[in-house]
Amino acid sequence: MTWLITGGAGYIGAHVVRAMTDAGERAVVYDDLSSGIAKRVPQGVPLVTGSTLDADLVARALAEHEVTGVVHLAAKKQVGESVEQPLRYYHENMEGLRVLLSAVTEAGVRSFVFSSSAAVYGMPDVDLVTEETPCLPMSPYGETKLAGEWLVRATGRAHGLSTASLRYFNVAGAASPELADTGVYNLVPMVFEKLTDGAAPRIFGADYATPDGTCVRDYIHVADLAEAHVVTARKLAATAPGTDLTLNIGRGEGVSVREMADLINDVTGYDTAAEVTARRPGDPARVVASADRAARELGWSAKRDVRDMVTSAWAGWVRLHPEAARTR
Numbered sequence: 001m002t003w004l005i006t007g008g009a010g011y012i013g014a015h016v017v018r019a020m021t022d023a024g025e026r027a028v029v030y031d032d033l034s035s036g037i038a039k040r041v042p043q044g045v046p047l048v049t050g051s052t053l054d055a056d057l058v059a060r061a062l063a064e065h066e067v068t069g070v071v072h073l074a075a076k077k078q079v080g081e082s083v084e085q086p087l088r089y090y091h092e093n094m095e096g097l098r099v100l101l102s103a104v105t106e107a108g109v110r111s112f113v114f115s116s117s118a119a120v121y122g123m124p125d126v127d128l129v130t131e132e133t134p135c136l137p138m139s140p141y142g143e144t145k146l147a148g149e150w151l152v153r154a155t156g157r158a159h160g161l162s163t164a165s166l167r168y169f170n171v172a173g174a175a176s177p178e179l180a181d182t183g184v185y186n187l188v189p190m191v192f193e194k195l196t197d198g199a200a201p202r203i204f205g206a207d208y209a210t211p212d213g214t215c216v217r218d219y220i221h222v223a224d225l226a227e228a229h230v231v232t233a234r235k236l237a238a239t240a241p242g243t244d245l246t247l248n249i250g251r252g253e254g255v256s257v258r259e260m261a262d263l264i265n266d267v268t269g270y271d272t273a274a275e276v277t278a279r280r281p282g283d284p285a286r287v288v289a290s291a292d293r294a295a296r297e298l299g300w301s302a303k304r305d306v307r308d309m310v311t312s313a314w315a316g317w318v319r320l321h322p323e324a325a326r327t328r
């Protein structure tokens, strides 16, 4: 099989490309390089530079590389930005997906893996979120992921495509320092940035109904997440056309913001007390996956723990910010 990996020059996408090629699959990267980095694409993997909104380019890429499966990660993913720019998010994430799926059905591609998000659940009021927990996204970003799942499933049914939507929980870490996340939009890099600046990391609220009052999340190592894509892609390639899977990709273990901040101090050698600030609007108290369905359907479960995530993310951070190591 040859897999077209959209967004394959991005943080998560580059890990997926690497996991797929390590597993012996052929990969082609399709990325508009708006946030992706060409250097992340390994030697020997073709890179097609363009948007999934470009129907002609997508069709050419599928034909020229004889693509038989697609892993679609290319999307805008900042929750706050999506609230300010819903039209842009619906255009890029939904229209980009529609154009891609249209080309995919024309080209006779058989398998389609869609990058979804725990953001589809919104503020779930359950201990462990299962795939049956009602989806009530709280942002245009989450809406595009949920509606994207619907479009993927409907297209699969109508056109005999095997599909999967993987709902990522909180992704962190790096398989190697040069593949680390360069964005500072999530807890781990935001804490790293504060420490590097000699400032106190911020905890957005310590008055939640959780054991230590801070929000609880399910952090998953990006290398584990990438491996879940490989197993999913192979499973789809081996299943009957029209099969659809919707899977949480998490570890099923809750870690609080305070626990994460303490662990980061421990790993980095800093000893900077975090400062509790006001709650960030829209943050749910607890979002932790039930990882049972992925284990059952894929025979996959995460192997790496939170310390692996922080240690590997820090190695990537120090590579980009050498002063972080020096100012200790």
Ligand code: UD1
Residues within 6 Å of the ligand: 078, 079, 080, 117, 118, 119, 142, 168, 169, 170, 171, 185, 186, 187, 188, 190, 191, 201, 202, 203, 204, 205, 215, 216, 217, 257, 280, 282, 283
């Ligand atoms: C974010 C996205 C969510 C997406 C998920 C996984 C938002 C609002 N949500 O979730 O849609 O599904 O990533 O990709 O962006 N925190 C601090 N201090 C900081 C930074 C974060 O206390 O400096 C807290 C947050 O309040 C939250 C937790 O850390 O409780 C994790 O935050 P973050 O990494 O931004 O991810 P989520 O908001 O859980």
